[in-house]
Amino acid sequence: MCEEQNADKSAGGIFGRLCRALSDGRRDIRTTSQEFSALQSNQARVDFAYELLKEYGLFPKPRDNCKNGEVALDLRQEGNNLFKIKKDQLALIKYTDSIAHAENGSEGLSLAYANRSAVLFEHKCYNECLE
Incomplete structure (x- = not known):
């Protein structure tokens, strides 16, 4: 959609x-x-x-809410699989995409942030871990 x-x-x-x-x-x-x-x-x-x-009059209209917990979960799991095989840059992208799709205030959002922070921590990007 x-x-x-x-x-x-x-x-x-x-x-x-x-x-x-x-x-x-x-x-x-x-x-x-x-x-x-x-x-x-x-x-x-x-x-x-x-x-x-x-x-x-060609400005795009604001898009509808595209939050989807299932999509966020799938993206986070893909990120987990990539992180396990040390494909950290790709995992970081998947976790960020998961954050974008996760419902506000959901456990999935918290886990995606935590996973992304873990990748950033691995690479000593300590300030970015907190963003």
Whole structure:
């Protein structure tokens, strides 16, 4: 469900929607592209893109709550398996993903944080263990 919601919110999906909107004739695509290319800073480019998205009403809507305890558990177990075979970087990613999917205040959330802290502790990232 969340993957479907995010498909059109990806950079490519938003870019495609913007291109279609620009094709409606309100703005000349070539001129718009030249204006963008002439910008000298990333901040100016972001501001330009922001104004285009605002003008065409293309800002993504906030996504629905994608918390799922079963997904969080599966990710944490994958992290545990990776940690056992010393694939710590991959385990760290799985634990972080588990945190993202775990319900707020759940035991799964606490365990995912604890597991991630264990990986960070192994690598002497003591400050990060507490984050």
